[in-house]
Amino acid sequence: MAVASRTSLWLGADHLLFVDSNGYTESYKRFYFRDIQAFVVQKNQTATIINIVLTILFVLVAASALSVQLAGLKYFLFSLAGGIAFIMLINLLRGQTCRCFLRTAVQIEQLPPLNRVRRAQKIFARIRPIIVAAQGGEISPQMVSSLMQEKVQSYTTEPVTTPHSPNIPPRLDS
Amino acid sequence: MNSLVQCPKCQALLLEGIFNQPELSPCPSCGVPLQVEIFPALFRKINPGQSGEALMVEGESCCFFHPQKKALLPCGSCGRFLCALCDCELNGQHYCPACLEAGKTKGKIKSLENQRTLYDSIALSLAIYPLLIFYFTLITAPATLFIAIRFWKSPISLVRRSKIRFVVAIILALLQIAGWIALFIAIGTRHSSIPHAKN
Numbered sequence: 001m002a003v004a005s006r007t008s009l010w011l012g013a014d015h016l017l018f019v020d021s022n023g024y025t026e027s028y029k030r031f032y033f034r035d036i037q038a039f040v041v042q043k044n045q046t047a048t049i050i051n052i053v054l055t056i057l058f059v060l061v062a063a064s065a066l067s068v069q070l071a072g073l074k075y076f077l078f079s080l081a082g083g084i085a086f087i088m089l090i091n092l093l094r095g096q097t098c099r100c101f102l103r104t105a106v107q108i109e110q111l112p113p114l115n116r117v118r119r120a121q122k123i124f125a126r127i128r129p130i131i132v133a134a135q136g137g138e139i140s141p142q143m144v145s146s147l148m149q150e151k152v153q154s155y156t157t158e159p160v161t162t163p164h165s166p167n168i169p170p171r172l173d174s
Numbered sequence: 175m176n177s178l179v180q181c182p183k184c185q186a187l188l189l190e191g192i193f194n195q196p197e198l199s200p201c202p203s204c205g206v207p208l209q210v211e212i213f214p215a216l217f218r219k220i221n222p223g224q225s226g227e228a229l230m231v232e233g234e235s236c237c238f239f240h241p242q243k244k245a246l247l248p249c250g251s252c253g254r255f256l257c258a259l260c261d262c263e264l265n266g267q268h269y270c271p272a273c274l275e276a277g278k279t280k281g282k283i284k285s286l287e288n289q290r291t292l293y294d295s296i297a298l299s300l301a302i303y304p305l306l307i308f309y310f311t312l313i314t315a316p317a318t319l320f321i322a323i324r325f326w327k328s329p330i331s332l333v334r335r336s337k338i339r340f341v342v343a344i345i346l347a348l349l350q351i352a353g354w355i356a357l358f359i360a361i362g363t364r365h366s367s368i369p370h371a372k373n
Contacts (some may be wrong), residue, residue, distance in 0.1 A: 009332050014265070015285075019333055024296050027289045028330055037216040042182045043198055043207035101182055105220060117198065117209075124211055135214040141190070147217045148190045151178055 009113045011127065014134065016102075017110065029109065031102055032126075033134035038103040041120050046097035054088045096120075179210060226257035238270070249273055290332060293325035294339035301346035315350035318343050339341070 016036075018029040049064040058081055065077030100114035114120040132138050139147070179188045186203030190208055191356035198207035226243035229236055235245040237257035245255035251273035262269045265285055269277065277283030301318040322344045330337065 008333070017332070019331075021292070021331075023292070024299075025289060025291050026333075028332060030285065030286065035215060036213055038179050038213065039211040040179065040182055041198070041209040082314060086194070099182060103179065103216075105215070105218075124209075131213050135218075137214070139214050139217070141194070144193060144212065145190045148178075148193075149241075151217070152187070152189070 007112045009111060009123070011130075016127070018109070018113075031104065031109070033131045034130050035104045036102060037105060039120075039124060040101045040103065041100045041114070041117065042101075044097055044099055047091055047095070047117075050091050051088055054084055054091070056087065057170055058084045179212065179216070181206065181208060224258035226259040251277070287332070290329060292331055293321060293328055294330050294337065294343070297321040297325075297343035298339040298346075301343040301350070305350075311350040312354055315347040315354070318347035319351070322347070 004022055005022045007021070008019045008021060012030070012086055014033055016031045016033070018031065020027045020029075061081040061084060065074055065081055068074050068077065095116050095118040097115055098117045098120055100111045100120050102109045102111055114123060178315050179193075180186065181188055181203060182312045183206045184201060184204035186201065188201070188208070190366040192199050192202070192208060193212045195209065198209045200206065201208050206275050226237065226240060226246075229242055229244050234268050237245050237255035237260055239260050240257050243257035245261065246258055246261060247256060247268050248254065249256055249270040250267040251269055254270050256268065256270050260270055262271060262274050264274070264283065269283075274283070274286070278286040278288075281287050300314050300321065304314040322340045326337070326340060
């Protein structure tokens with residue numbers, strides 16, 4: 001029975017397909033390569049916290065296993081401690097955790113499948129050339145620098161008031 | 175939406191030193207390790223939408239939805255003439271808003287489909303979970319068969335293209351039905367083999 005949603009990311013011909021499934025329905029979001037503006041990876045401490053919790057659990061279970069006299073219970077606790085150690089090892093091997101965001105002109109979407117830094121970097125290395133090709137080629141760091149300055153300038157000098165438009169209702173307060 | 179990239183944690187604007195680095199670099203404001211990959215689309219200017227050109231010459235083709243505007247091209251689905259305002263481009267195809275809406279609701283345009291019901295998973299769950307309380311399978315086994323046969327041709331997951339779940343569900347449902355039939359036959363024959371008491 002599905003109790004939690006499962007998300008995955010798929011590479012399409014001209015888009016990334018984000019699939020959110022609860023086991024019985026799937027919802028899809030498509031991010032076309034031509035529209036993707038940026039990926040932002042933010043490293044977080046989830047892996048460390050998980051390992052601290054698992055270490056505490058491991059120590060407690062192992063200590064209990066050493067102290068109990070009943071052979072059956074001793075074996076059970078040792079195997080439980082082994083299971084916890086195995087999960088810890090997997091967590092360690094998978095590396096640091098992160099939150100990954102995809103940005104387009106109209107949205108910032110979190111991508112839960114990319115929750116490990118190493119995996120996110122691997123995926124970026126794979127899709128970066130495809131996205132760049134879809135957007136007409138890479139931009140040089142110098143160009144990025146000048147375009148960013150332009151953007152920052154326009155951002156800071158943007159007028160706060162909205163321009164007059166026939167679609168906007170007239171402002172009533174003075 | 176802000177046209178500049180922001181730190182997801184502190185919302186500070188990120189400037190060029192942090193972009194497209196091979197490894198994580200600290201956010202200049204909050205210090206959280208970040209990796210920011212930017213693409214040319216970030217600097218692309220968004221063109222304002224077109225409103226359609228007014229008809230100037232008598233007898234010129236006009237838009238189906240706006241008779242006072244000049245037609246630019248036909249809808250790729252229904253063939254109606256469209257002005258620049260009504261032209262909705264999708265993957266190189268041009269549609270009118272009505273066909274786009276119909277394509278989305280009826281699932282005709284695959285790239286607009288944003289949800290699917292996984293009937294194969296429903297059938298498989300209906301075949302497996304009631305086994306925990308076997309009596310339920312008297313009802314759920316025929317229901318599983320019905321769902322599997324009724325929705326056999328309906329589209330399954332976009333990313334998983336095998337019908338194996340349907341097949342397993344049908345096999346399990348048939349086994350359950352066969353089990354019930356065997357049980358009823360066994361009960362019936364046992365009942366008929368018991369000698370009736372003579373009055």
